[in-house]
Structures are given as C-alpha cells and as structure tokens.
Amino acid sequence: xxxxxxxxxxxxRLLAWQLLRRGHAVTLFDRDHSEGEQAAARVxxxxxxxxxxxxxxxxxxxxxxxxxxxLWPGLLEQLKADSGFEVYFQQRGSLVVAHPQDRGDLQxxxxxxxxxxxxxxxxxxxxxxxxxxxxEPELAERFGEATFLSAEGTLDNRExxxxxxxxxxxxxxxxxxxxxxxxxxxxRIETDRDIHPFDMVIDARGFGAKPQQPDLRGVRGExxxxxxxEVRLGRPVRLMHPRYQLYISPKRDSVYVIGATExxxxxxxxxxxxxxxxxxxxxxxxxxxxxxxxxxxxxxxCRPAFLDNLPRIDISPGLMRVNGLYRHGYLLGPLVLHLAxxxxxxxxxxxxxxxxxxxxxxNR
Ligand SMILES: Cc1cc2nc3c(=O)[nH]c(=O)nc-3n(C[C@H](O)[C@H](O)[C@H](O)COP(=O)(O)OP(=O)(O)OC[C@H]3O[C@@H](n4cnc5c(N)ncnc54)[C@H](O)[C@@H]3O)c2cc1C
Numbered sequence: 001x002x003x004x005x006x007x008x009x010x011x012x013r014l015l016a017w018q019l020l021r022r023g024h025a026v027t028l029f030d031r032d033h034s035e036g037e038q039a040a041a042r043v044x045x046x047x048x049x050x051x052x053x054x055x056x057x058x059x060x061x062x063x064x065x066x067x068x069x070x071l072w073p074g075l076l077e078q079l080k081a082d083s084g085f086e087v088y089f090q091q092r093g094s095l096v097v098a099h100p101q102d103r104g105d106l107q108x109x110x111x112x113x114x115x116x117x118x119x120x121x122x123x124x125x126x127x128x129x130x131x132x133x134x135x136e137p138e139l140a141e142r143f144g145e146a147t148f149l150s151a152e153g154t155l156d157n158r159e160x161x162x163x164x165x166x167x168x169x170x171x172x173x174x175x176x177x178x179x180x181x182x183x184x185x186x187x188r189i190e191t192d193r194d195i196h197p198f199d200m201v202i203d204a205r206g207f208g209a210k211p212q213q214p215d216l217r218g219v220r221g222e223x224x225x226x227x228x229x230e231v232r233l234g235r236p237v238r239l240m241h242p243r244y245q246l247y248i249s250p251k252r253d254s255v256y257v258i259g260a261t262e263x264x265x266x267x268x269x270x271x272x273x274x275x276x277x278x279x280x281x282x283x284x285x286x287x288x289x290x291x292x293x294x295x296x297x298x299x300x301x302c303r304p305a306f307l308d309n310l311p312r313i314d315i316s317p318g319l320m321r322v323n324g325l326y327r328h329g330y331l332l333g334p335l336v337l338h339l340a341x342x343x344x345x346x347x348x349x350x351x352x353x354x355x356x357x358x359x360x361x362x363n364r
Pocket of ligand 1: 205206208
C-alpha cells in the first residue's frame with residue numbers, strides 16, 4: 001500500500017518504520033524537522049514504569065505496560081539492524097524515595113502498591129539503607145529507605161527518535177519535514193498547499209490532532225534535560241513529595257531528564273520560572289551533585305489524552321487514527337504499534353476491546 005502518516009512523533013515513526021519493513025511505501029508529514037522537538041516524544045522522560053503508574057492509573061495500564069515492555073528489546077534489536085545504531089535501554093529497576101518529613105507519602109505509595117498489585121509483590125522490594133547502598137550508593141547518602149521496583153526501566157528517547165529517523169530514511173521512507181497538516185481524512189492528507197492521496201492514511205499527530213478529535217485533551221508536562229557528570233545514578237528515581245512527584249530518568253553519558261509537573265492545561269508555552277525553580281530545588285535535595293549540572297534543554301509539551309486516559313486505535317476504510325497515549329507512550333508504545341499493525345492488516349475482531357492483550361480498538 002501507499003501509506004501517508006501525519007505526525008512523526010513516537011507513534012508516527014514506529015509505524016512508518018514497521019510499515020516500511022513490511023514492504024509498504026510510506027510518506028511521513030510533520031510540522032517539525034526530524035529532531036522532533038515539537039513532539040511529546042522528544043520531551044518525555046521515557047520511563048518504562050508500570051508499577052509506579054499502577055498506583056495512579058487504571059489496572060489496564062499495568063497489564064498492558066508489562067506486556068509492552070517485554071517487546072522493547074526485540075524492537076530495538078531490529079532497529080539496530082536497520083539504522084546501524086543502538087538505543088540506550090535498561091530495565092534494572094527504579095527507586096522511590098522520600099525525605100524524612102515526607103515519609104508518610106512514601107508509606108502511602110507503598111500501601112497503594114500493596115492494594116493495587118497484590119499479585120505482583122515479587123517485583124517490589126522495600127529496602128533499607130544497606131540494600132540501597134548496593135543498588136545506588138549515591139542515594140544511600142541521603143535516604144535511609146526506598147521502594148525498589150525491580151522490573152522498571154527507561155530508554156533514551158532522543159536516541160530512539162534519531163535512530164528511527166535513520167531507519168526510515170534507509171528503508172526508503174519519504175519524510176516531509178516542516179509541513180503542517182491541516183486535515184487527515186480517508187485516503188488523503190491535506191497540507192496548506194496540497195492534498196495528497198494515499199491508499200491508507202494514519203493520523204498520529206498526538207495532541208495536534210485535536211481539531212479532528214475534539215474529545216482529545218492535552219495534559220501539560222515540563223521537563224529539564226541536564227548534563228550532570230558529578231552524579232552517578234544508574235536507575236530512574238522518584239521523589240515523593242506532598243505537592244508533586246519528582247522523577248529523574250538517566251540517559252547515556254550522564255544526561256538526566258527531570259520532571260514533575262502534570263498540569264491539566266493545553267498551553268504549549270515555555271516552562272515557567274516557578275516550575276523550573278521547584279524542579280531544580282527538588283533535584284538538588286536528592287543529590288547535591290546536580291548543583292553543577294548544565295541545563296541542556298527546558299521543554300514543555302502536552303501529553304495527548306482522552307477522558308479515560310487510555311489509548312485508542314480508531315480504524316475505518318482508508319483511515320486510522322492512533323492517539324491518547326497520555327503519559328504512557330513509551331510504556332505502551334510497542335503494544336499499540338503491534339495492535340495498530342494488526343488492525344491495518346484487517347485483524348480487528350472486536351468493536352471495543354479492553355483485555356490484557358487488546359487496547360481500545362474501534363472499528364467503524
Ligand atoms: C513531560 C512528558 C513526560 C513524559 N514522560 C513519559 C514517560 O516517562 N514514559 C512514557 O511512557 N511516556 C511519557 N510521556 C508520554 C509520551 O511522550 C507520549 O505518550 C507520546 O509521545 C505520544 O506519542 P504520539 O506519537 O501520539 O505523539 P507525539 O510524540 O506528540 O507526536 C506527535 C507528532 O505530530 C506532529 N504534529 C502535531 N500536529 C501536527 C500537524 N498539524 N501537522 C503536522 N505534524 C503535526 C508533532 O510535531 C509530533 O511530531 C511523557 C510526555 C511528556 C509531555
């Protein structure tokens with residue numbers, strides 16, 4: 001098929017790459033250049049955290065997340081073969097900590113883990129300082145206890161997006177950078193200059209699809225990308241706090257993505273001084289080595305979400321819309337990709353499905 005994809009963020013790139021591998025002709029359209037700085041995918045912390053998410057989200061996110069997470073290593077192997085590059089990926093667990101004055105928040109988090117995941121406690125460990133010392137020695141200097149979620153992980157989204165772009169180009173995909181899409185309808189993608197006909201089109205514009213998916217909302221998030229050579233944390237860390245949770249997601253070469261805020265706002269304006277100050281002071285309270293870190297980027301973007309905060313694949317003749325990945329794009333990405341490919345191949349058995357192996361697939 002000759003397939004057009006609107007949006008070259010996480011889903012658009014994953015789909016383009018896999019469809020090219022299956023022998024389709026693919027053209028990608030994005031308002032941005034291929035660095036992808038306007039994509040939520042580029043801004044994200046890219047933590048693969050089904051356990052941490054389980055305390056705040058629907059149980060499906062945990063089940064689907066565990067299933068999807070297991071698909072990443074195979075996908076990244078394929079990507080290495082197609083692009084020639086390796087994406088930083090690790091699944092060595094994550095740690096949740098709290099300062100003594102916020103210990104109640106950590107205890108509450110632990111209670112919710114016990115209540116929501118009674119069947120998954122074998123991957124949850126409540127550790128003391130001595131054990132923390134063996135896991136992350138630099139955290140043990142400040143924290144006397146932690147919750148270790150041993151199945152969680154992270155990947156380097158900057159590398160993933162770059163290497164997906166390389167693979168797409170190597171496999172012959174057409175990439176129309178800086179080409180805003182005005183409308184995506186069955187068999188056609190409309191830019192401000194032309195109408196492009198295709199056998200099949202996929203709308204993967206994330207929050208940018210709102211004009212055509214009015215039930216979509218944006219949930220703003222703000223992050224800092226910092227380079228901190230004085231810090232040696234090998235695993236994602238969450239700091240419990242009464243007002244917000246700080247997360248620190250390590251990438252390759254002493255780069256860390258730091259975030260905290262989740263705001264019910266669709267503003268795409270730059271990060272505020274207040275958020276930036278709060279993030280940086282919380283960060284310094286976890287590890288003083290961050291004081292000398294260089295701020296590489298300060299980003300804000302919107303997570304695309306539907307009211308139920310669950311992803312949705314909506315397919316009709318000549319058109320597929322994939323959206324609503326909210327804060328779980330990396331966690332659920334491989335599963336959504338798999339189901340979208342299956343749906344494109346005509347294997348949509350249910351009108352709306354919600355089981356551990358099927359996401360919302362709406363067949364019109
Ligand atoms: C601060 C933050 C932290 C996050 N942390 C995590 C995390 O730790 N773990 C996790 O699993 N997920 C995380 N996410 C969520 C994840 O980033 C998203 O779920 C995912 O990126 C959604 O993928 P997408 O392809 O649907 O949208 P996007 O990645 O946003 O891609 C959409 C693309 O469409 C393009 N586009 C939009 N409108 C138009 C238009 N009109 N014309 C042309 N192109 C257009 C955009 O430029 C963009 O490239 C986070 C998100 C944010 C914002």
